[in-house]
Amino acid sequence: MLKLYFSPGACAMASHIALEESGALYDAVRIDLKKGEQKTPAYLAINPAGVTPALETERGVITQNAAILGFIAQTRPQQNLAPVGDPFRMARFNAFNGWLGSSLHPAMGRLLFSRPPLEGEARTEAVEAVLVKLQLVEDGLLEGPWVMGDTYTLADGYLMVFERWARGADLLDPGRFAGLNAHLDRVQGRAAVQRVLEAEGLDAV
Template sequence: MLNLFISPGACAMASHIALEEAGAEHQTTVIDLRQGQQKTPEYLAVNPAGATPALQTDQGVITQNAAILAWVAQTWPEKKLAPVVDVFQFARFNSFNGFLASSLHPALGRLLFSRPPLEGEAKDQATDLALAKLQLVEDHLLEGPWVFGSAYTLSDGYLSVFTRWARQAGLLDSDRFPKLSAHLDAVQARPAVVRMLAAEGLSPV
């Protein structure tokens, strides 16, 4: 059985959503990042990078949300969770997920999770950067109602991780980000996401 290593509320929610959307039989193992469980020898044997998510499969371990999402979409093509047949559109899917991983996630992560917390000018600069990244998605990358228009893909679940964080932090102003706000509400209403949240002991925000 597939085993997904997660930390509830962290970015591994994207991979957890993907498995739920695919209807894949799986289990989850919680890694408490605050307690440092990602640094234990047992977990480092699974993922030497000491981060979640990590997905144990019969063939080995896959890490990084973007890679796991692509694997899930290609493993269950009948679920139509990404345009896996169209080479160009699948590249766009991977490009968007790469942006989330390499640009939006670091910007929000630095602002919200730096230890010690950012203060003063450093916090102001980090806030401006995070808001600018969200604005880029709002204005240019989110076609609406889903990321790529009328069809839901796993990119939508991935994006919702970060808009969820933004809303919790008071950054997702519905007047400034109407498309992102509506998108988060739509994603959180999906049955697969409802199941994911319940499994992680979370509620919609």
């Protein structure tokens, strides 16, 4: 059975949603980042990087949301969670997820989770960096009501994580980001996503 190591509300929610959407049998193990459980010897033996998510499979551990989402989609092709039969579209799916992990996530992480918190000019610059990236998604990266157009894919659950962070930080102005706000509400309305929120002890935002 698959085993997912996650931390509530963190980016690992994307992998949690992916498993729930896939219908696969899995166990979910909560890692408390505030208590430093990601740095314990037991967890470092699973993921030496000391972050979540990590997915234990019968062949070994997979880390990084983009990789986990691709794995789940390809091992559960009957669920149509990614365009696995179309190499070009699958590359676009992977590119979007890679951009979330390498570009949007670091920008939002710096703004929201720097310790000590950013202040003054540094905070202003960090806010603008995040808004620029959100605008890129709003204006050019969303292909339709879903990330890939008319069909939900696991990229939507990944994007939702950062939309939740943005709305919670009052960065997702409805007038400026109508598409992202509608997308967030659409994803949070999915039954699988609601089950994940409940399992992680979270409410829709």
